[in-house]
Amino acid sequence: MDVPGPRNKTICREGSGDDGDKISSLPNNLIEHILTFLPLREAAKTSVLSTAWRRTWVNRPSVVFDDQFWKPYPVEVAANKYVGSNGVYPITIEKLMLNVFTVLCHHRGPLKEFSLSIPQLSTFPAYVDQILLSLYDKFIESLFIWINEYKVPRCLFSFRQLKKLRLYACAFTSSQISFEEFRMLTSLDLRWIKFPNAARVSFIIRCPLLLTFTLIACDTANGTYLDILSEAPSLSYFHCVGNFSSVCVKYAPHLKDVIVHQTASCPRDVWCSMLLIILAPNLRNLIITTKAMATQYIDLNLISAIQRVCGLNKHKASKLLKVEINQLQGVRTEMCCIQWLLAASPELHKMEIKFSPNSLPADQVQTLRDLNGFQRASSKAQIII
Secondary structure (H helix, E strand, O other): OOOOOHHHHHHHHOOOOOHHHHHHOOOHHHHHHHHOOOOHHHHHHHHHOOHHHOOHHHHOOEEEEOHHHHOOOOOOOOOOOOOOOOOOOHHHHHHHHHHHHHHHHHOOOOOOEEEEOOHHHHHOHHHHHHHHHHOHHHOOOEEEEEOOOOEOOHHHHHOOOOOEEEEEOOEOOOOEEEOOOOOOOOEEEEEOOEOOOOOEEEEEEOOOOOOEEEEEEEEOOOOOEEEEEEOOOOOOEEEEEEOOOEEEEOOOOOOOEEEEEEOOOHHHHHHHHHHHHHHOOOOOEEEEEEOOOOOOOOOHHHHHHHHHHHHHOOOOOOOOOEEEEEEEOOOHHHHHHHHHHHHOOOOOOEEEEEEOOOOOHHHHHHHHHHHHHOOOOOOOOEEEO
């Protein structure tokens, strides 16, 4: 990236009255604050304003390489042998990476936030590895990577000072994934992640300070079991969407908001949600969305387990205020869970239910009759269809 110098300073100040002096007299902390609102390329251009602004952008606490940074490097249509496999001229990628490393080399001071979202790098993973290695001694607190199918390297788990981590469209290569090293992590956001093709994938999170955990639309191969284990005593928000075989939150006394969307089968939703409720005594809001299916596979062992859990915890009060159930089909596992929720939630105000489009009118009528007959621990509880 061509970094503007002070050679145009005189031009900027000619005929401007006292404006140039006002700009120069701004305190450094205010200048640095102003620069945080500008894209990286625009922030670098402020070096021409005055001597006080020259290279101040290198001290900004956040560096973001997003579409505003890479759009000047157009993606060309593959037309000859000199074009890369992703349609980007190698010289373009080289220039792009030269600018990225130039920014990192010029940066001074603490770097609290780093974001890398350059789709052209999807077929150049070695460059991304080099970028991460160059950040190792920067003590970054917030890291965001969005590179399609980028294989997460082991060196990422050495960033133990991270407080926020977001990985989008990346891929894990190991079937044993553990986030035990991140003792300072407060927010973990994983979306469109690809897991390896294995019989079973284990995803373990042991972060004592973790407050929010989001796992959305992560892809597993057909037949792969994804087991999620969370041991995060500070966890307050949990959002899980995808095809997973089990979710276990061992201890979450501060968990208040949960969203579970199982894309495989309805009984697993019920099972996961019940375990979350039992193990999270301060849970306030719960949203369950199940996959609409014309026919429901009946897992008798799972039904028996759910009924056994309901029986063992029928007198255990929850602090739920609101429950939202989407795509209800009225199967035994769902009704068993709803009956238990109503009986064990003395503070419940509202339960919103949306039927699956595949459910028959006659089945819906029977479900409504069953709901009206269920005992409610809360006199304020309303069931809204």
